[in-house]
Amino acid sequence: MINPAEMMKIAGIMKKFQSNHPKVVAFMQHTFSNSIPVGSVIELTITKPGQDPVTTNFKVLEDDVEMVETLKKMHK
Incomplete structure (x- = not known):
């Protein structure tokens, strides 16, 4: 099980990554929106x-x- 505090930390890190690299996030969302076979x-x-x-x-x-x-x- 993941500690809830660690989950909050991960969420903050992910939000910062999304802010720093919006093109990468958009690419991944588009690419992974459908299953990759x-x-x-x-x-x-x-x-x-x-x-x-x-x-x-x-x-x-x-x-x-x-x-x-x-x-x-x-x-x-």
Whole structure:
């Protein structure tokens, strides 16, 4: 079980993230508004200042879909 105080802290952190990065939040809301089917590939690239980009990807599993659906329900 998550401590209610920790939930409040997480909510505050998420609100600040949404304020700092509205385009990312809009992208994620649009992308995850419908289920991402099993077998889809999600790719992430991070470019640190002065360094070459580093990219990884993963194929979406059924467990991943279940996790996203659970998180969506928690957000409501």
